[in-house]
Amino acid sequence: MATMLQKFPSSVSTLNDYNALYPDWTQREVSTGTTIMAVEFDGGVVMGADSRTTTGAYIANRVTDKLTPIHERIFCCRSGSAADTQAIADAVTYQLGFHSIELDEAPLVQTAASLFRDMCYRYREELMAGIIVAGWDRRRGGQVYTVPVGGMMTRQPVSVGGSGSSYIYGFVDSNYKPAMSKEECLKFTAEALTLAMERDGSSGGVVRLAVISEQGVERQVILGNQLPKFSTV
Amino acid sequence: MATVSVCQYHRGGFSFENCKRNALLEADINKLGFSSPAARKTGTTICGVVYKDGVVLGADTRATEGMVVADKNCSKIHYISPNVYCCGAGTAADTEMTTQIISSNLELHSLSTGRLPRVATANRMLKQMLFRYQGYIGAALVLGGVDCTGPHLYSIYPHGSTDKLPYVTMGSGSLAAMAVFEDRYRPNMEEEEAKRLVRDAIAAGIFNDLGSGSNIDLCVITKGKVDYLRPHDVANKKGVREDKIYGRPVTGNYRYKHGTTGVLAKTVTPLNLEVVEENVQTMDTS
Numbered sequence: 001m002a003t004m005l006q007k008f009p010s011s012v013s014t015l016n017d018y019n020a021l022y023p024d025w026t027q028r029e030v031s032t033g034t035t036i037m038a039v040e041f042d043g044g045v046v047m048g049a050d051s052r053t054t055t056g057a058y059i060a061n062r063v064t065d066k067l068t069p070i071h072e073r074i075f076c077c078r079s080g081s082a083a084d085t086q087a088i089a090d091a092v093t094y095q096l097g098f099h100s101i102e103l104d105e106a107p108l109v110q111t112a113a114s115l116f117r118d119m120c121y122r123y124r125e126e127l128m129a130g131i132i133v134a135g136w137d138r139r140r141g142g143q144v145y146t147v148p149v150g151g152m153m154t155r156q157p158v159s160v161g162g163s164g165s166s167y168i169y170g171f172v173d174s175n176y177k178p179a180m181s182k183e184e185c186l187k188f189t190a191e192a193l194t195l196a197m198e199r200d201g202s203s204g205g206v207v208r209l210a211v212i213s214e215q216g217v218e219r220q221v222i223l224g225n226q227l228p229k230f231s232t233v
Numbered sequence: 234m235a236t237v238s239v240c241q242y243h244r245g246g247f248s249f250e251n252c253k254r255n256a257l258l259e260a261d262i263n264k265l266g267f268s269s270p271a272a273r274k275t276g277t278t279i280c281g282v283v284y285k286d287g288v289v290l291g292a293d294t295r296a297t298e299g300m301v302v303a304d305k306n307c308s309k310i311h312y313i314s315p316n317v318y319c320c321g322a323g324t325a326a327d328t329e330m331t332t333q334i335i336s337s338n339l340e341l342h343s344l345s346t347g348r349l350p351r352v353a354t355a356n357r358m359l360k361q362m363l364f365r366y367q368g369y370i371g372a373a374l375v376l377g378g379v380d381c382t383g384p385h386l387y388s389i390y391p392h393g394s395t396d397k398l399p400y401v402t403m404g405s406g407s408l409a410a411m412a413v414f415e416d417r418y419r420p421n422m423e424e425e426e427a428k429r430l431v432r433d434a435i436a437a438g439i440f441n442d443l444g445s446g447s448n449i450d451l452c453v454i455t456k457g458k459v460d461y462l463r464p465h466d467v468a469n470k471k472g473v474r475e476d477k478i479y480g481r482p483v484t485g486n487y488r489y490k491h492g493t494t495g496v497l498a499k500t501v502t503p504l505n506l507e508v509v510e511e512n513v514q515t516m517d518t519s
Contacts, residue, residue, distance in 0.1 A: 060388075060390070064396065081392065083364055083392035086364075087393060090357075126367075
């Protein structure tokens with residue numbers, strides 16, 4: 001009769017009241033509150049994200065880069081627990097790099113998305129990660145795949161994620177038009193992210209954009225004072 | 234027939250068998266009005282800044298056990314490798330052991346590659362270990378160093394997420410220190426200005442946060458040189474007690490002059506003792 005390892009609640013570490021000396025955010029997990037977004041266009045994808053990482057009410061990093069390179073022309077947007085998404089991204093980067101060497105050619109975006117999906121689904125109870133995978137490959141051009149919390153994977157022409165996405169579904173649904181140009185996509189993404197950052201407390205900082213196409217990756221940053229302005233109330 | 238005993242193989246990782254017992258004990262103790270002893274934490278303010286030639290790391294020196302100061306002058310800047318140092322906040326034992334384990338592994342790795350270790354390598358080892366333990370190792374670290382690719386600074390959280398930034402603060406006093414950084418940080422500072430900035434940031438933590446205190450330790454890492462300044466600044470100097478009063482030493486001297494206490498009565502009772510048994514044991518000096 002083997003003894004089972006007992007499962008116990010993770011809140012046991014907060015049994016003692018440390019409120020006087022140690023504020024809440026010293027014990028809270030770091031989360032990328034976030035608004036992330038990706039749009040397909042003919043010839044590539046445009047990805048965008050805000051730059052805020054929070055521990056409770058404190059902003060741990062106000063210039064985070066949530067657009068993480070997985071391969072030369074495949075990036076992912078991370079939302080959810082910072083530790084979980086960083087660990088998953090590192091693991092998938094390794095697996096995809098190995099796979100690409102075996103194949104001796106650039107990997108498919110769908111392959112990267114599948115690797116994310118496998119990990120997020122297998123460990124769905126332990127992880128808190130919402131990821132958007134986007135990139136360009138030779139077979140299908142620009143693609144956006146979304147892998148939300150729980151481990152589903154689906155391809156979408158435009159995808160938003162993170163806590164701030166709730167505020168911009170209306171804007172995205174009404175303003176998205178199929179067959180937009182690269183510049184239109186950039187403007188669309190920047191505006192959507194700005195609106196979300198304005199309303200969501202867990203999103204903010206700067207807007208980071210990346211355009212992935214056959215030519216490669218172009219990255220840009222839109223600072224706070226350069227964000228598009230909407231009607232001031 | 235020989236009896237076969239079942240051997241329970243020790244599986245690696247944490248054993249959570251005593252948690253239920255501990256919870257019951259905790260409840261019992263609380264009912265009596267006492268509180269169970271707390272793990273020693275480094276309340277702490279730690280920070281780091283990248284400047285022109287390298288990295289400056291700073292830390293306070295107070296270790297607390299609940300509301301009591303357990304160590305007034307503990308060292309929170311840990312050695313990782315000759316060119317990489319790491320400040321630790323959180324549970325003192327966790328930061329100490331984690332940095333020692335990674336330092337050890339990094340030395341082996343460095344011998345294997347034949348090169349000076351990189352800061353990014355230490356970062357990856359630390360984040361992967363902390364993620365593996367899902368936040369149960371309470372170590373919040375500021376990792377800094379200079380390697381062949383230049384100066385680097387990382388902040389590492391207990392759950393395993395890391396941020397690579399030009400200036401970072403961690404610990405209960407991090408908000409106070411960050412306020413100083415956000416006000417006065419500039420890219421490409423000179424060494425003296427960077428040291429002054431880190432010193433002021435830690436001082437802000439010491440004076441505005443109850444969990445931080447005592448002295449300020451600094452560690453300046455540049456290419457080929459490490460200045461471990463302990464203490465760099467004694468922010469809270471302990472007062473000196475009066476040494477002599479009327480020419481007689483005061484501190485710890487409990488010998489009083491004959492006649493200080495007046496004698497009222499004196500009784501002498503002789504005790505008659507007989508030698509009952511005498512035992513001589515020779516010492517073996519061979």
